[in-house]
Amino acid sequence: MSRLLAWVLALVFVWIVNNQIHHFIDPYILSIVIFAGINIIFATSLNLISGFTGQFSMGHAGFMAIGAYVSALLSTSFFASFPQLFFVVIFLSGCIAAVFGYIVALPSLRLRGDYLAIVTLGFGEIIRVIILNINSLGGARGMTDIPPLSSFGWVYTGVVAALFMLWRLTRSSQGRAFLAVREDEIAASSMGVPTTHVKLQAFVIGAFLAGVAGSLFAHYLSYLNPQTFDLNKSFEAIIMVVLGGMGSISGSVIAAVFLTVIRELLRPLQDMIGIDLRMILYSLLLILVMILRPKGLLGTKEWIDFVPRWPKKVLRQRRPLHEG
Amino acid sequence: MLKIENLSVHYGIVEALSPFSFSLKQGELVTILGANGAGKSTALRAISKLLKPSSGRVIFSSGGQDITISDMQPHDIVALGISHVPEGRGLFLNLSIFENLDLGAWPVRDSKKNQEDLDLVLKIFPRLKERLKQNAGTLSGGEQQMLALGRALMARPKLLLLDEPSLGLSPQMVELIFQVIADIHKMGTTVLFVEQNAYQALHIAHRGLVFENGKLVLSGTSQELLASPQVQEAYLGG
Numbered sequence: 001m002s003r004l005l006a007w008v009l010a011l012v013f014v015w016i017v018n019n020q021i022h023h024f025i026d027p028y029i030l031s032i033v034i035f036a037g038i039n040i041i042f043a044t045s046l047n048l049i050s051g052f053t054g055q056f057s058m059g060h061a062g063f064m065a066i067g068a069y070v071s072a073l074l075s076t077s078f079f080a081s082f083p084q085l086f087f088v089v090i091f092l093s094g095c096i097a098a099v100f101g102y103i104v105a106l107p108s109l110r111l112r113g114d115y116l117a118i119v120t121l122g123f124g125e126i127i128r129v130i131i132l133n134i135n136s137l138g139g140a141r142g143m144t145d146i147p148p149l150s151s152f153g154w155v156y157t158g159v160v161a162a163l164f165m166l167w168r169l170t171r172s173s174q175g176r177a178f179l180a181v182r183e184d185e186i187a188a189s190s191m192g193v194p195t196t197h198v199k200l201q202a203f204v205i206g207a208f209l210a211g212v213a214g215s216l217f218a219h220y221l222s223y224l225n226p227q228t229f230d231l232n233k234s235f236e237a238i239i240m241v242v243l244g245g246m247g248s249i250s251g252s253v254i255a256a257v258f259l260t261v262i263r264e265l266l267r268p269l270q271d272m273i274g275i276d277l278r279m280i281l282y283s284l285l286l287i288l289v290m291i292l293r294p295k296g297l298l299g300t301k302e303w304i305d306f307v308p309r310w311p312k313k314v315l316r317q318r319r320p321l322h323e324g
Numbered sequence: 325m326l327k328i329e330n331l332s333v334h335y336g337i338v339e340a341l342s343p344f345s346f347s348l349k350q351g352e353l354v355t356i357l358g359a360n361g362a363g364k365s366t367a368l369r370a371i372s373k374l375l376k377p378s379s380g381r382v383i384f385s386s387g388g389q390d391i392t393i394s395d396m397q398p399h400d401i402v403a404l405g406i407s408h409v410p411e412g413r414g415l416f417l418n419l420s421i422f423e424n425l426d427l428g429a430w431p432v433r434d435s436k437k438n439q440e441d442l443d444l445v446l447k448i449f450p451r452l453k454e455r456l457k458q459n460a461g462t463l464s465g466g467e468q469q470m471l472a473l474g475r476a477l478m479a480r481p482k483l484l485l486l487d488e489p490s491l492g493l494s495p496q497m498v499e500l501i502f503q504v505i506a507d508i509h510k511m512g513t514t515v516l517f518v519e520q521n522a523y524q525a526l527h528i529a530h531r532g533l534v535f536e537n538g539k540l541v542l543s544g545t546s547q548e549l550l551a552s553p554q555v556q557e558a559y560l561g562g
Contacts, residue, residue, distance in 0.1 A: 188427070189374065192399045
């Protein structure tokens with residue numbers, strides 16, 4: 001109960017900050033903060049699939065693209081005169097992305113490891129190329145005039161909701177089923193865990209959240225281009241998950257914020273020297289982290305595992321079996 | 325309780341198990357014996373559908389109902405009350421002991437029963453209790469086998485399939501594990517287990533089945549098998 005209260009308080013905090021933020025942060029910093037939020041949702045959603053369930057997906061940007069374009073379509077047509085219903089648009093676009101998650105996962109989950117990676121990679125590219133060829137979506141010119149509805153409040157409401165959902169999910173016995181599939185599929189199956197079903201679940205929930213991220217993204221930039229959702233975008237999410245630690249939500253959050261910020265921090269350097277050292281430094285940094293912490297920044301741990309003993313007692317009461 | 329009719333398994337075109345039949349009565353403790361590659365584990369896996377049999381049927385009778393489990397998915401079979409402890413134990417080594425046990429309780433969707441079962445398992449294996457939060461990978465071989473057994477018990481099985489529970493354990497630990505298997509059986513669970521350690525297996529089992537080169541060649545009560553010259557020569561050192 002007290003933990004639920006904490007999440008509600010987090011939401012209230014988000015909206016208070018939302019109303020005040022323009023007074024004390026300049027728009028450039030605010031845009032970084034917002035992109036960090038979108039990346040948090042995007043990275044944690046992939047972590048559920050790759051980190052917790054162990055299914056290597058390389059087409060996650062495809063789900064984001066679907067979320068982005070569907071929501072852009074919705075808010076420029078049906079919902080054009082109801083900007084206050086933005087959350088419905090976000091939810092619907094997440095659902096459509098989830099449907100695609102189901103469609104992709106159903107045939108491809110018969111494959112494992114590298115093979116699944118190739119199939120999902122193909123999917124991501126197919127989505128991009130299809131959008132590129134639909135004229136009503138702007139094609140290669142991109143889609144413009146999307147109402148800029150994503151505010152700090154909406155993005156971080158999304159972040160809080162996504163984290164709450166994933167937190168509850170991965171701490172339940174349902175969540176342990178994800179881990180079981182990752183660890184040993186045959187053993188999981190001999191425990192009575194319906195492995196295909198569990199993998200489907202991970203894909204559908206992951207795709208839903210990626211769709212939400214895409215929707216927030218579309219309504220922040222007001223402009224969509226299929227090129228945004230190429231392989232690099234999928235890899236960005238993979239990097240965040242691996243860097244933060246496969247199977248650590250807090251790790252993905254830290255990595256998403258870190259990578260979003262570091263790219264901007266390195267920007268002035270480029271102006272100074274005049275050559276684009278940004279991506280080189282960025283890559284060097286990644287290599288360094290992976291050498292020093294091969295399991296990612298947090299490994300499979302969560303932030304709570306680093307909290308000293310005494311507040312832990314308050315924060316984490318003994319969980320009953322099969323909670324939630 | 326369990327009836328196997330002409331079950332056979334092929335790996336590709338190679339016949340791993342020739343059609344065999346046997347049945348198991350409620351409350352029995354039966355062992356499957358055989359040398360390496362005789363098809364013991366394959367037989368067990370075919371029963372619990374971890375492997376797809378190429379022919380034959382497996383019928384599980386429970387509560388007056390006959391269910392053909394050879395058409396079912398492995399996770400549904402577990403839900404019926406057949407738990408399989410695979411060879412090499414199949415533990416989730418990166419998860420804690422508690423998480424392993426909780427996953428074993430997957431088919432029993434009732435937290436009160438889960439807690440009872442957990443208490444029971446920890447009573448049988450006090451060593452696990454001290455290490456509940458430790459990763460399963462940090463346990464010794466014997467403790468891992470205990471955890472594998474405990475995890476299977478969490479599903480409240482009516483029939484327990486054990487694949488070489490004594491594999492790689494010290495003689496003392498083997499004795500302990502066999503004692504626990506006998507205890508589990510006394511609590512009312514039907515047990516079918518694969519063993520290499522023929523002497524000790526026949527010591528606690530009621531009946532035995534002997535596999536050789538993928539064929540069921542011999543079956544009888546433990547006394548019969550212990551007295552059989554064939555078994556003596558092959559497994560008991562004359």
